[in-house]
Amino acid sequence: MWSELGVRTTLQGEAPAMDSFLKIEGLAKAFQPARPVFADVSFALARGEFVCIIGHSGCGKTTILNVLAGLDRASAGHVFMDGRELVGPSLERGVVFQSHALMPWLTVRQNIAFAVKSRWPGWTRDQVDAHVRKFVAMVGLLPAIDRKPSQLSGGMKQRVGIARAFSIQPKMLLLDEPFGALDALTRGSIQDELLAIVRQTQQTVFMITHDVDEAILLADRILLMHNGADTPGGYKPGGIAEVVVNPLPRERTRAGLHHLDGYYDLRNHIVDFLVTRALAH
Numbered sequence: 025m026w027s028e029l030g031v032r033t034t035l036q037g038e039a040p041a042m043d044s045f046l047k048i049e050g051l052a053k054a055f056q057p058a059r060p061v062f063a064d065v066s067f068a069l070a071r072g073e074f075v076c077i078i079g080h081s082g083c084g085k086t087t088i089l090n091v092l093a094g095l096d097r098a099s100a101g102h103v104f105m106d107g108r109e110l111v112g113p114s115l116e117r118g119v120v121f122q123s124h125a126l127m128p129w130l131t132v133r134q135n136i137a138f139a140v141k142s143r144w145p146g147w148t149r150d151q152v153d154a155h156v157r158k159f160v161a162m163v164g165l166l167p168a169i170d171r172k173p174s175q176l177s178g179g180m181k182q183r184v185g186i187a188r189a190f191s192i193q194p195k196m197l198l199l200d201e202p203f204g205a206l207d208a209l210t211r212g213s214i215q216d217e218l219l220a221i222v223r224q225t226q227q228t229v230f231m232i233t234h235d236v237d238e239a240i241l242l243a244d245r246i247l248l249m250h251n252g253a254d255t256p257g258g259y260k261p262g263g264i265a266e267v268v269v270n271p272l273p274r275e276r277t278r279a280g281l282h283h284l285d286g287y288y289d290l291r292n293h294i295v296d297f298l299v300t301r302a303l304a305h
């Protein structure tokens with residue numbers, strides 16, 4: 025389907041043509057039985073794909089991510105990864121939250137080593153340390169490797185969180201507004217770093233953001249989610265309204281984004297969804 029702006033969209037559930045590595049079918053979550061936060065959520069991710077989900081606060085983005093992480097249970101529906109149904113958390117999936125969730129009494133090196141040792145219990149100290157250093161270097165933090173979180177800026181702490189999530193080489197990386205608490209400048213440079221790392225590692229990523237430009241920069245496809253709402257016909261749960269395909273070349277950069285053909289149409293389409301369709305239907 026094509027919107028009036030020439031933006032290509034698909035209905036939820038339509039998988040990309042490649043193999044569906046992650047498959048979500050008919051997911052629903054109700055904290056109050058009669059008013060599910062969302063229902064009938066279905067989508068798929070191909071291996072190596074970067075998918076962002078965007079929607080207003082309260083529509084259920086974090087709840088979906090927690091179900092994918094195995095930290096919460098859905099009220100209905102199924103999640104499959106590599107053909108197997110997911111139950112409970114696993115080191116196959118790495119998670120980065122908005123707040124960094126580092127252990128304050130451990131240094132950067134020790135925080136990441138802790139995760140690496142859990143993933144590969146048989147590794148020697150030297151193997152663990154070499155692996156840790158590689159991922160700390162990847163986010164440019166080698167000079168701070170022996171500092172504790174309290175001695176780091178907010179941006180540095182989020183970088184450590186990202187390095188830790190990548191260091192366990194998960195099949196799937198789950199990011200919940202990882203840059204939400206950062207100032208614009210820091211946020212921009214970490215977005216660029218993340219993009220470079222993802223291109224290099226071919227990591228499959230599912231990321232929540234409320235920043236339209238962040239989604240356009242990073243995502244191959246963008247899921248637009250609407251909130252649950254009371255309508256004249258009764259309560260309607262939240263869900264995925266549509267899936268937008270990012271037509272911009274994959275080699276895009278933050279600085280060059282707004283010069284690309286199709287950028288403004290894509291941006292306007294998403295902003296228009298958030299302003300006019302995401303809350304009321």
Ligand SMILES: Nc1ncnc2c1ncn2[C@@H]1O[C@H](COP(=O)(O)OP(=O)(O)O)[C@@H](O)[C@H]1O
Pocket residue numbers: 055061079080081082083084085086087088
């Ligand atoms: N543990 C919980 N108990 C009750 N309600 C919850 C719980 N967690 C989330 N909710 C509610 O579910 C809705 C979706 O929350 P959330 O997934 O955090 O939204 P988002 O991340 O899109 O802002 C919100 O209305 C929130 O208040």
Ligand SMILES: [Mg+2]
Pocket residue numbers: 085086087
């Ligand atoms: Mg949230």
